[in-house]
Amino acid sequence: MSGVASATPALQLVDLHKSFGITPIIRGVSLDVAQHERHAIIGPNGAGKSTLFNLISGRFPASSGRVLLKGHDITGMPPYMINRRGLSRSFQVTNIFPRLTVFENIRCGLLWALGYRYSFWQMVERQRDARERTESILEQINLTARRSVPAGVLSYAEQRALEIGITIASGAEVIMLDEPTAGMSRSETEHAVALIRKVSQDKTLVIVEHDMSVVFDLADRISVLVYGQIIATDTPERIRANPAVQEAYLGVAADAEHAHA
Amino acid sequence: MSGAIRDESLAPAATGEPRSTTSRIASSRWRFAPWIGGAVALLLLPYVFRSGASITMMSLMGFAIIFALSYNMLLGQTGMLSFGHAVYYGLGGFITAHALNVVAAGKLPVPLLLMPLIGGLAGLSFALVFGWVSTKRAGTAFAMISLGIGELVAASSLILRGFFGGEGGISANRTATLKVFGLNFGPQIQVYYLIAAWCLLCIAAMYAFTRTPLGRMCNAVRENPERAEFVGYSTQMVRFIAFCTSGFFAGVAGGLAAIHYEIVTASMVGAVPSGFVLLMAYIGGVAFFIGPIIGAILMTALQISLSDYTGAWLLYVGLMFVLVVMYAPGGLAGILLMQLSVLRSGRLMALLPAYALAAVPTAMLLAGTVMLIETSHHLLVKSAEGPAMRLFGVSYDATSPLAWLAIAALLGLGFLAFRRTWPLAANAWHQASAEAQRRRSP
Numbered sequence: 001m002s003g004v005a006s007a008t009p010a011l012q013l014v015d016l017h018k019s020f021g022i023t024p025i026i027r028g029v030s031l032d033v034a035q036h037e038r039h040a041i042i043g044p045n046g047a048g049k050s051t052l053f054n055l056i057s058g059r060f061p062a063s064s065g066r067v068l069l070k071g072h073d074i075t076g077m078p079p080y081m082i083n084r085r086g087l088s089r090s091f092q093v094t095n096i097f098p099r100l101t102v103f104e105n106i107r108c109g110l111l112w113a114l115g116y117r118y119s120f121w122q123m124v125e126r127q128r129d130a131r132e133r134t135e136s137i138l139e140q141i142n143l144t145a146r147r148s149v150p151a152g153v154l155s156y157a158e159q160r161a162l163e164i165g166i167t168i169a170s171g172a173e174v175i176m177l178d179e180p181t182a183g184m185s186r187s188e189t190e191h192a193v194a195l196i197r198k199v200s201q202d203k204t205l206v207i208v209e210h211d212m213s214v215v216f217d218l219a220d221r222i223s224v225l226v227y228g229q230i231i232a233t234d235t236p237e238r239i240r241a242n243p244a245v246q247e248a249y250l251g252v253a254a255d256a257e258h259a260h261a
Numbered sequence: 262m263s264g265a266i267r268d269e270s271l272a273p274a275a276t277g278e279p280r281s282t283t284s285r286i287a288s289s290r291w292r293f294a295p296w297i298g299g300a301v302a303l304l305l306l307p308y309v310f311r312s313g314a315s316i317t318m319m320s321l322m323g324f325a326i327i328f329a330l331s332y333n334m335l336l337g338q339t340g341m342l343s344f345g346h347a348v349y350y351g352l353g354g355f356i357t358a359h360a361l362n363v364v365a366a367g368k369l370p371v372p373l374l375l376m377p378l379i380g381g382l383a384g385l386s387f388a389l390v391f392g393w394v395s396t397k398r399a400g401t402a403f404a405m406i407s408l409g410i411g412e413l414v415a416a417s418s419l420i421l422r423g424f425f426g427g428e429g430g431i432s433a434n435r436t437a438t439l440k441v442f443g444l445n446f447g448p449q450i451q452v453y454y455l456i457a458a459w460c461l462l463c464i465a466a467m468y469a470f471t472r473t474p475l476g477r478m479c480n481a482v483r484e485n486p487e488r489a490e491f492v493g494y495s496t497q498m499v500r501f502i503a504f505c506t507s508g509f510f511a512g513v514a515g516g517l518a519a520i521h522y523e524i525v526t527a528s529m530v531g532a533v534p535s536g537f538v539l540l541m542a543y544i545g546g547v548a549f550f551i552g553p554i555i556g557a558i559l560m561t562a563l564q565i566s567l568s569d570y571t572g573a574w575l576l577y578v579g580l581m582f583v584l585v586v587m588y589a590p591g592g593l594a595g596i597l598l599m600q601l602s603v604l605r606s607g608r609l610m611a612l613l614p615a616y617a618l619a620a621v622p623t624a625m626l627l628a629g630t631v632m633l634i635e636t637s638h639h640l641l642v643k644s645a646e647g648p649a650m651r652l653f654g655v656s657y658d659a660t661s662p663l664a665w666l667a668i669a670a671l672l673g674l675g676f677l678a679f680r681r682t683w684p685l686a687a688n689a690w691h692q693a694s695a696e697a698q699r700r701r702s703p
Contacts (some may be wrong), residue, residue: 057491081491087489097484108481112493116474118502124474170493 009072010035010174010204011056016065018055018228020049025051027228035173038205044177044248045224047155049208052225055180056206057089058082069174077112084112092179092208094159096166098152102143105162106152107134109169133169140199141165155189160207161195168199175199176206181214193217216240224248237241263454296465303457307450316453322561323456324517327463328534329541329553331510336539337547338471339503341396342404343563345411346511346538347389349384351530352414353512354519355425356383358433361519367438371530372434373438373446377516384512385505392504396497399486411535418527430526433519446520456517463510467656468550470506479503491547539619540578543586546592573638603690606697615689622678628653629671 009032012079018026025048033039041049052132054060058079066075074082088109089184099106107124110133111117116124124130137146146154152164164180180196181189193214196207209215216236223233226248232239239245307316326594328350335341357380364371395406418425425431435452436445444451471478478499481489486496530533537560545556562579567574587598603609632652639650639659648660657664 078495080493083491083493090489095485095488095491097481097488099484100480104477106478108478108489109492110476111474112481117480118474118498120475120502120506122474123469123472124477125472127474130474152592166488166492188476 002017004122006187008035009033009068010037010070011206012066012068012071013052013056014066014068016055016067017051017063018051019063025228026055026062028230029225029230031223031230031233033204033206034176035204036202038200038207038218038220040219040222041206041208041225042210042212042215042222047225049213049225050178053089053176053206053208057087057176061155080112083170083172086172087174088167088170089176090163090167090178090180092182094156094163096159097149097165098163100151101148101152102162103134103138103147103155106137106165107131107170109166110134110171113170113172120146136196137165140168141195157184157192158194160184164192164195164199178208180207180208181209182213189214273368279639288371296461299464300461303461308341309452313449316449318561318565319343320449320521321565322558323453323460324514324521325541325557325561326554327517328514328538329545330464330467330550331507333513333542333547333550334467334470334479334503334507334510336542337549337552338476338483339479339500340501342407342541343505343535344408344532345414345535345547346407347532347534348411348414348530349361349508349511350515350518351525352387353380353384353515354525354529355515356380356512356518357519358431358525359424361433361438362431364439365434370439371443373435373444373520374441376435376438376520377513380516380519381513384515385509387512388505388508392501392508396500396504397543399496399500411530413654415527415531417451417479418530425527426525427527429437430524432524435520442676452521456521459513459517461615462552463513467510470616471550475499480626492569511584528640542584546583546594548591549594549598552592552594557599559593569605571635572639572642573634586664593666599690599694602697603693606693606700607691608697611692612686612689615686619679619682619686622632622675622682625671625675626679629668629675632664632671633668636668642678 012030013029013031016026017024017028025142026052029052033188041052043049043060051060055062058081060075061076066073069082069085072085074085074087077085087204090149097108100108107130111124111130113125113132116122117126118132123167135144138147140162143154143158143161143165146158151159154162160180160183164177167177168175177196181192184192189211196205196218205218207215207218219236220232222236222239223230224242224245225231231248232242232245234242306319309317310319330348331349332343332346335343335346339586357376359374360371360379363369364376378445391410395403395410398406419427428568436447446452446455471479476495478489482494482496482499489496489499513530515525518529541556541560542553543556544560545554546552563574563578567577569576585592591598600609603612635652636650636659639646640648648658649656650659651657
């Protein structure tokens with residue numbers, strides 16, 4: 001949200017709707033995420049947070065409404081087209097290449113962005129830029145020591161870090177993380193938050209998260225999604241103070257957090 | 262274990278990304294060693310196996326290797342199970358045969374050396390057309406479409422008699438091409454060297470393909486197509502390009518087959534070679550680059566030699582396939598590499614007693630199975646010849662209770678002993694390999 005950010009939002013949702021059969025899941029979501037903003041989406045289970053992610057990233061087509069990335073309409077595009085335009089996402093359930101090495105997992109994430117595309121006339125191991133960028137990502141996500149191990153044998157927390165690594169590898173300007181700390185211990189979560197903060201520097205981040213301490217720690221703004229509609233979008237302090245939000249969602253979470261502490 | 266060393270293949274020195282400067286230099290110096298070794302071996306083989314039959318067999322192996330490797334570009338590398346790969350092999354063969362005839366009729370200055378390229382381009386062209394349709398889907402749907410296209414082409418071969426030549430097929434004369442270096446490719450030995458050169462070239466090209474950005478993304482698509490879409494790759498496009506490349510090499514193999522046989526028949530595009538290439542790749546081991554090479558060599562040898570000994574040879578091939586699918590999904594290459602890792606650490610000798618112990622009941626089971634199949638085969642298929650038969654150099658009566666008692670004893674005792682000794686061998690291997698791993702990473 002710094003001064004250099006232009007007026008065009010990094011990501012813009014316009015009256016987005018999604019129904020599965022006759023069941024509406026997303027019921028008219030409009031949202032602007034500014035460039036270089038860290039935006040969190042919270043809401044109770046079943047509110048449609050993951051569905052919203054899937055609509056934005058092209059995993060599912062929207063029933064109606066539009067998605068704009070840096071002002072360009074990306075509605076209805078397949079995931080790879082959206083990724084090539086600079087939006088990269090992670091998954092709630094770890095989604096990696098289990099029998100490829102950790103190194104190769106990261107490298108798969110950046111080959112397209114570096115311009116290698118479908119090339120079969122050059123040797124991938126001789127490409128210095130791909131190797132160096134992969135090594136720098138491995139360094140960032142703290143997996144350098146595990147580079148030659150098949151990704152499937154990593155620990156859960158390591159796989160989550162790899163998931164983030166694949167997501168940021170392309171250098172996309174808009175990064176979307178779907179519950180990156182789900183299932184992690186306290187110390188692992190702290191580690192993951194520091195990592196997310198580091199890799200989302202000078203990027204636009206959209207994050208779905210259940211852990212309220214993570215959300216209030218990271219986010220510039222928060223949107224609260226309840227039954228497929230955004231009931232409030234504001235700064236963390238004002239979200240915390242918003243009575244409608246407290247009633248719909250935070251009350252329960254605050255209690256839980258209280259009990260946790 | 263197959264997961265860990267997947268795709269580490271032909272040339273151990275040239276695999277993986279280099280870790281240090283020294284190993285990088287070492288690996289680049291030795292990178293060409295396996296290829297030079299392979300070329301020398303191909304050059305010298307006819308001096309070791311001199312008979313006409315063995316030179317013919319090695320020629321067959323040459324294009325079987327290309328065919329099987331091209332198939333594995335789909336199955337092992339990209340995770341696409343095709344039941345109709347012979348379409349590109351067979352059509353490559355037909356186009357090459359027609360091209361040979363055109364060259365001969367028009368006295369065109371085209372050397373035979375380049376004719377397999379025409380087969381390759383034919384395979385590529387048909388893969389472009391059929392692949393455009395079939396690679397829109399992955400998994401089971403792709404497999405079904407490939408089966409459908411295979412049937413479609415096999416059915417058209419009965420209708421389009423001009424192109425496929427009906428029952429008689431299309432004959433061609435390889436010697437009527439432009440002569441280079443005074444070679445007329447009449448003698449089989451010259452054809453062998455032609456096939457060997459193309460074989461080496463194709464192996465090198467297909468190996469290089471696995472090391473390219475696209476080749477790596479093929480693996481990514483095999484592992485997790487959804488994630489590949491979210492890192493910027495259209496899985497359909499990856500499948501399509503892999504399919505076309507595979508079709509090209511299958512076509513080269515078909516072209517070489519046409520040159521070798523000097524006749525192609527409709528059976529070449531049919532379900533039988535489509536199934537056989539799947540067997541070659543799978544029995545050899547689809548997880549390893551070298552797997553289909555091993556599979557092609559072994560299966561071709563079996564096809565030629567075993568069929569001389571027994572009419573039931575296909576049954577043995579089928580049994581072998583079932584056993585590999587059930588107990589050795591890494592194929593023969595997987596089994597070999599398991600031993601290699603122990604051999605490298607110098608512990609194979611310690612394993613030999615356990616292996617020898619397990620080998621006895623295995624041999625008993627094998628003998629019992631062969632005797633059962635051959636005796637039944639004799640009684641059922643060759644009943645007109647009477648009950649007297651020979652097996653393993655022993656003459657006996659196929660109807661005598663003693664023979665069947667021997668079968669039962671071999672199978673029964675062999676099975677019991679097998680169950681007791683194999684865990685010992687497996688244990689010994691696990692210990693040795695764990696030891697080897699401890700040494701490698703102190």
